[in-house]
Amino acid sequence: MKRGFRPPLVYRQVRRQVLHLTPPQALILSFVGLSLVGTLLLKLPMASNVPTSWMQALFTAVSASTITGLSVLDVGSHFTQFGLWVLLGLIQLGGIGLLTFGVLIIHLTSGRLTLRDRAALQDSLNQSGRLDMQALLRVLFGFVIAMELLGTLLLAIQWVPQLGWSRGLFFSFFHAVSAFNNAGFGLEANSLGNYVGNPLINIVITFLFIAGGIGFAVIADLRAKRRFRELALHTKLMLVGTLFINLLAMLVLFALEYGNPDTLGSLHGLGTKLWASWFQAVAPRSAGFTTMDTGMLTQGSAFFVMTLMFIGAGSGSTGGGIKLTTFIILLVATRAFLRQQHNPVLFGRSIDAGLTLRALAITIIALFFVVTGTFLLTLTEHATFLDLAFEVVSAASTTGLSRGVTPTLSTGGQWVIMVLMLVGRVGPLTLAFTLANSRGAGVTYPAGRVNIG
Numbered sequence: 001m002k003r004g005f006r007p008p009l010v011y012r013q014v015r016r017q018v019l020h021l022t023p024p025q026a027l028i029l030s031f032v033g034l035s036l037v038g039t040l041l042l043k044l045p046m047a048s049n050v051p052t053s054w055m056q057a058l059f060t061a062v063s064a065s066t067i068t069g070l071s072v073l074d075v076g077s078h079f080t081q082f083g084l085w086v087l088l089g090l091i092q093l094g095g096i097g098l099l100t101f102g103v104l105i106i107h108l109t110s111g112r113l114t115l116r117d118r119a120a121l122q123d124s125l126n127q128s129g130r131l132d133m134q135a136l137l138r139v140l141f142g143f144v145i146a147m148e149l150l151g152t153l154l155l156a157i158q159w160v161p162q163l164g165w166s167r168g169l170f171f172s173f174f175h176a177v178s179a180f181n182n183a184g185f186g187l188e189a190n191s192l193g194n195y196v197g198n199p200l201i202n203i204v205i206t207f208l209f210i211a212g213g214i215g216f217a218v219i220a221d222l223r224a225k226r227r228f229r230e231l232a233l234h235t236k237l238m239l240v241g242t243l244f245i246n247l248l249a250m251l252v253l254f255a256l257e258y259g260n261p262d263t264l265g266s267l268h269g270l271g272t273k274l275w276a277s278w279f280q281a282v283a284p285r286s287a288g289f290t291t292m293d294t295g296m297l298t299q300g301s302a303f304f305v306m307t308l309m310f311i312g313a314g315s316g317s318t319g320g321g322i323k324l325t326t327f328i329i330l331l332v333a334t335r336a337f338l339r340q341q342h343n344p345v346l347f348g349r350s351i352d353a354g355l356t357l358r359a360l361a362i363t364i365i366a367l368f369f370v371v372t373g374t375f376l377l378t379l380t381e382h383a384t385f386l387d388l389a390f391e392v393v394s395a396a397s398t399t400g401l402s403r404g405v406t407p408t409l410s411t412g413g414q415w416v417i418m419v420l421m422l423v424g425r426v427g428p429l430t431l432a433f434t435l436a437n438s439r440g441a442g443v444t445y446p447a448g449r450v451n452i453g
Contacts, residue, residue, distance in 0.1 A: 028426050031094065035065045035422075038090045047083035055414060062418045064090035066425035067318060069184025069288030069400020070391075070417060072407050076187035081170075087185060088177055094425065095181030095212070095318040096144060139220040144180070147211050151176030154204045158195075179208035182318045184288015184400030192279075196291040197272035202279050209287040210246075213313030214238055233349045234325060238314050241324045249281035249308055250274075253301060262296035284308035286319030288400025295403040299386060302403065306390055309397040310366070320398030320424045322359075322366050329359040362427075370396050373420050380412040381405065395420040 038061030043052055056072055063070050064087050079087065152173045160168035171187060178185045186192060195201040221235040228236070254277035257264040264273045279291045284305045297305065312321010329344070333356045336344040344351040373392040374385075381388060383405050391405040395417045409417065 028422075031065055031422060031425055034090065034093055035062045037061075038065055038086065041086045042079070042083060044082075046080060047086060048079050050078065052078070055411060059414050059418060060087070061090060062421055063400070064183065064185065065094040066398050066421040067091055067094045067181050067183040068320075068395060068398040068421045068424070069178075070395060070402055070406045070421070071185070072409065072414065074189050075185055076189065084170075084174065084187075088174060091178055091181050091183045091185065095183065096140070139223055140216045143211075143216065143219050147180050147208060148173075148176050151180060151204055151208045154200070158198065158200050175205065176208060179205045179287065179289065180212040180318065182209060182212050182286045182288065182313065182320070182398070184283075186289060190293075191290045193291055193293070196267065196276050196279075197269070199275065202275045202291070205289060206279060206282045206287075209282050209285065209289075210242065213285055213287070213317045213319035214242060215314030215317040217316050218314060233347055234315070236347050237325050237328055241328055242314070245308075245311070245324065246278075246282055246285070249284070249304075250277045252304060253277050253280050256298060256301045256304065257292075260296070260298055260301075263292045263301075280305075281308075284399060284401060285311075285324075286313045286321055286397060286399050288394075290401060294401050295387075297403075302386060302390055305401065306393045309393050309399045309401065310370070312397050312399075320396075322362050322397075326359045326362050329356060330363060333359070366396065369420060369423055373416055376416045377413055380410050380416070381408075383408075391417065392420060396424045398424040 035058070039054070039058045041047060042057040042061055043054065045051075052073075059070075059072050060075070062068075075084070075087065152169070155172035155176055156169055159171045162168065163171055174185075174187060177183075184191075188194065192201060192205065215234075215238060217232075218235045218238045221232050225231055231239075254264070254273065257277070257280075258273070259265050264276055267273050267276060276291055279289075283289055285308060294302075294305070310321055311327045312323055313319020315323045315325055328346075329351060332344040332346055332351060336342075343353070344356065370389075370392055373396065374389045377383075377388040377392060378385065387403045387405050390401075390403050393399075394401045398421060406417065
C-alpha cells in the first residue's frame with residue numbers, strides 16, 4: 001500500500017460499523033451471510049441435476065444453515081455430488097456456528113481470546129456466566145470430529161455393503177453429519193423409512209441426535225468430572241431431563257399410534273414397533289429425521305410431537321427449541337409458586353429469579369413467533385390448521401419434521417418459514433436483545449400492584 005493512502009470513506013464507515021456490532025448482531029449476520037453464500041453455490045449449474053430456482057436455492061440454504069431440514073425439493077435426487085458437499089458444509093458451519101469457527105482461528109493464531117471474542121463465543125453457544133471458553137473450544141471440536149467419524153464408521157457397516165464403498169461411505173458420512181448437527185437432511189425421499197426396524201440405524205442415528213443435542217457445556221463437564229454429585233446443575237438437569245422426556249415420549253407415542261394402520265399399526269413385530277416409537281420420540285427434540293410418515297400421525301400424536309419440538313434440545317447444542325432446561329425451570333418455578341416457596345429448588349440448589357424471568361421471556365417470545373407464523377400461513381396457504389401449525393413449530397424449533405406442507409408452500413409461505421428458521425437458530429432471546437433499546441434502563445420507578453389470575 002502506498003504511503004499516505006487512505007481507504008475510501010465508505011469503506012472506513014462500513015468497517016467501523018462491522019467492528020462495533022454486538023455479539024447477537026454479529027451472530028445473526030453470520031447466519032444470514034452463510035445462507036446467502038450457500039444460495040449462490042446451490043444456484044450454480046454444477047450443483048444440481050435439474051435447474052434450481054433462486055427461491056429453491058435460498059430456502060434450501062437457509063434450512064441447511066439453520067440446521068432445520070425442511071425442504072421444498074428432494075435433496076438426494078435434485079443435487080449433484082458437488083451440491084451435496086455444499087449442503088454438508090452449510091450444515092457443519094451452521095451447526096457449530098460461524099462465530100465459533102472464527103474464535104477458534106483467533107485462538108489458534110494468537111493463543112488468547114479477548115473479552116469480545118469470549119462474548120461472541122458465549123452468545124454462539126448460548127452460554128452465560130464464568131466458563132473456560134478455550135477449554136470448551138478444544139472439547140467442542142474434538143467431540144464433533146470424534147462423533148461424526150464414529151457415526152460414519154458405524155453407519156458404513158450398513159451402507160457400504162448395500163451401496164458400495166464410494167457411495168456407501170458418502171451416504172454414511174452425510175447422515176452422520178446431518179444427524180449429529182440435528183439437521184434432518186437425508187438422501188432418500190422417505191428419510192429413513194426403509195430402516196424402521198433396523199437396530200443399527202436406529203441406535204446410531206438416535207445416539208448422534210442425543211450427543212449433538214445435549215449441549216457442549218454438558219460434554220465438557222462430563223469430561224472433567226467423574227461423579228454425578230460433582231456435576232454442574234445444568235448438566236444434571238440435562239442428563240435426567242433427556243432420559244425422562246425421551247422415555248416418556250416413546251411410551252406416549254407407542255400408546256397413541258399402536259392401533260394406527262398408517263404408522264405403527266402396519267408394522268410387524270413388537271420390536272419393530274418399539275424401534276419406530278423410540279426413533280419418533282427422539283427425533284422431535286430438533287433432529288428432523290423420521291422412520292414413519294409424520295403426516296399420517298393421529299391428531300393427538302401430532303400435537304404431542306409439536307410440544308416436543310417446541311421444548312427442543314439442550315442449551316449450547318446443535319438443537320433448537322426453547323431448550324429443555326428452560327422448560328424444566330418453568331415447571332419448577334410453577335411448582336414453587338403453588339407451594340408458596342420463595343425460590344425454586346433443584347438438586348439442592350436454588351434457582352435465581354432472574355433465571356426464571358429469562359426462561360419466561362424465551363418462552364413468550366418463541367410463542368409469539370409461533371402464533372404469528374401460524375396466523376400468516378393461514379392467510380397464504382390452503383391446508384389444515386394443524387398441519388400449518390405443525391410446520392411453523394418445526395421451523396421455529398429448527399426441527400425439520402413435516403406433514404407435507406413445506407413442498408407446497410407459496411412464495412409468501414416460504415418467506416415466513418425462512419424467517420422462523422433463522423429466528424429459531426439464533427434464539428428468540430438473542431433476537432430480542434438485538435432489537436431492544438436499552439436506553440432508560442437505569443431509571444427506577446415506584447412499585448405498582450396489578451391483580452392477575
